[in-house]
Amino acid sequence: MEARDILRKPIVTEKTMALLEDNKYSFLVDIKANKSEIKKAVEQIFKVKVEKVNTLIVKGKPKRVRNSVGRTSDVKKAIVKLREGDKIELFEGI
Template sequence: MKNPRDIIIRPVVTEKSMSLLEENKYTFIVDLNANKIEIRKAVEDLFNVKVDKVRTMRVKGKTKRVRNRWGKAPDRKKAIVTLKAGDKIQLFEGV
């Protein structure tokens, strides 16, 4: 099994993801090859909470032009994790 720190790359801190905190939903950038079961296990191990639901989406990287060349940002995978009632992740509390 993969290390939980390899599965969860970083949290997403945007206006939309902060509004989801009221519904007890937390958003993370995760490994492209991670499935919902691995994401659930990694969040439970890292933050000592119980996960109710995991929703994932793949986000294609945007194409950008730098001087005379075209480049592409890497693809990524986002996971929206819903926790059981009463559980909170302290990482997001001060943001």
Template sequence: MRSPHEVLIKPVITEKSMALKEDNKYTFIVDKNANKIEIKKAVEELFNVKVLKVNTMNLKGKKKRMGRFEGKTPDRKKAIVTLKPGDKIDLFEEL
């Protein structure tokens, strides 16, 4: 099994994800090969909270151009984690 630091890449800090925080939902960019069970275990182990639900979505990269050269931003996977009422992740509370 992979370590939690390999599964969770970074938190998503946007206006929309901060609004979800009020409903006890936290958003993370996760490894593309991670499943919901691995994501749940990683969050519970790293932050000592109880996870009720995990929603995932695969995001396609956008096409970008630099002059005549065309490229693409990488594909990524995002997970929205719902916690038990009363639990909080301190990483998000400082913002």
């Protein structure tokens, strides 16, 4: 799996912006990716050193359109802690 396929997009919310103070960055990642693959992808794409990766799977919510009942897709989030002194410029302009 390619590094660009593993990292889907950054998560930009008030809560994740507060995590930037601790040098932690949040991403939506491929549901099949494991922690070591996520670590390699972040290091390869952003040229930084990763100390720690925490992951969680958010289950999809039930949704309803007229008579049909479905659900949104499950997503996997990764919270990546970088080495002291490293930062990702993508988040700094926000």
